[in-house]
Amino acid sequence: LPLLISVGRLHPVKGMERVVEAWRQGSSGDVNLVIVGGDLDAPSPVEAAVLAGIADRAGERDGLVLLGHRSHREVATLLEVAAGHATPALPCGVYVAGSAKEEFGLAIVEALAAGLPVVAPAAGGPATYVRDGVDGVLVAEPTADALATAIQRCLALAPVPGRAAAASTRVAAELTIEAMAIALRSVYRDLVALGTGA
Numbered sequence: 001l002p003l004l005i006s007v008g009r010l011h012p013v014k015g016m017e018r019v020v021e022a023w024r025q026g027s028s029g030d031v032n033l034v035i036v037g038g039d040l041d042a043p044s045p046v047e048a049a050v051l052a053g054i055a056d057r058a059g060e061r062d063g064l065v066l067l068g069h070r071s072h073r074e075v076a077t078l079l080e081v082a083a084g085h086a087t088p089a090l091p092c093g094v095y096v097a098g099s100a101k102e103e104f105g106l107a108i109v110e111a112l113a114a115g116l117p118v119v120a121p122a123a124g125g126p127a128t129y130v131r132d133g134v135d136g137v138l139v140a141e142p143t144a145d146a147l148a149t150a151i152q153r154c155l156a157l158a159p160v161p162g163r164a165a166a167a168s169t170r171v172a173a174e175l176t177i178e179a180m181a182i183a184l185r186s187v188y189r190d191l192v193a194l195g196t197g198a
Contacts, residue, residue: 001030001032002094002155004095005036005079005094005095005116006019006035006095006096007036007037008037010047011050016035016037016054017053017054017098018143018144018147019096020033020064021057022144023064031093031094031151032063032064033064034065034082035066038050038069039069040066040068051066075110079114080114085115092159093116094118094155095108096119096147096150097120097121098142099142100123101121102123112168112175113167114168115165116164117157118136119137119151120136120138121139121142122139133153133157134157135157135167137150
């Protein structure tokens with residue numbers, strides 16, 4: 001089955017409980033959900049509350065995998081697997097960010113680079129680089145219903161020919177540290193010129 005992947009802290013701001021609820025109500029056993037993040041062995045009180053909310057929303061539904069905190073390398077491998085690169089027989093999955101807003105959304109960019117279509121909040125940074133209906137779906141309202149609809153739209157984008165390669169190329173060209181530094185250099189030069197009158 002295709003994988004829905006969500007990576008982030010087990011904190012209410014990340015909306016993991018919303019992701020689980022959207023997965024449960026929006027799919028009929030046709031996708032598995034993998035959540036990466038948090039300390040599953042010794043959770044903090046906040047993590048424990050989120051884990052309880054996840055368990056409550058998942059109910060008896062099969063297909064939810066909680067992996068806890070993983071290294072960057074492991075997460076990168078998981079994204080590659082979900083995109084179908086490591087296992088071509090596996091259909092391309094979707095990355096899901098359940099947060100209401102992301103300032104930038106590094107995990108979302110990493111998912112795009114791996115070739116996954118993404119569900120991301122319309123508020124904040126993702127709206128500047130996720131092309132709604134092309135390489136992902138932007139969600140204006142942070143509700144489980146809106147996420148469930150976005151996940152289905154995003155699953156439909158997964159098999160579009162050339163989508164994954166185009167997204168990966170665009171991330172490499174525009175969203176690496178080097179590319180962003182070059183883009184910001186001219187902004188800073190303009191600001192300095194304004195300040196000095198030069």
